[in-house]
């Protein structure tokens with residue numbers, strides 16, 4: 001399965017393989033509620049994103065262990081620019097940093 005391409009040749013696939021970063025159109029196919037099949041990457045032939053079936057706690061542990069595929073899952077496949085307001089997150093982080101910095105220096 002080839003990744004989706006625009007007329008000008010840019011890739012429009014929304015997801016990426018967490019093993020190699022190759023664009024993929026879909027991460028799983030749902031046959032019935034609770035019955036899914038994970039898609040394999042066309043480039044590396046591995047399961048594109050196996051964190052879909054994992055508990056959130058396993059993802060958090062892998063994030064603490066700095067596993068790159070856990071970060072790829074989080075930033076490419078879990079959150080996207082449509083689902084997360086990065087500008088609001090940036091301003092909230094700056095505000096929280098300034099408030100905590102003021103509390104430390106008082």
Ligand SMILES: [Zn+2]
Nearest residue numbers: 017020041044
């Ligand atoms: Zn891959």
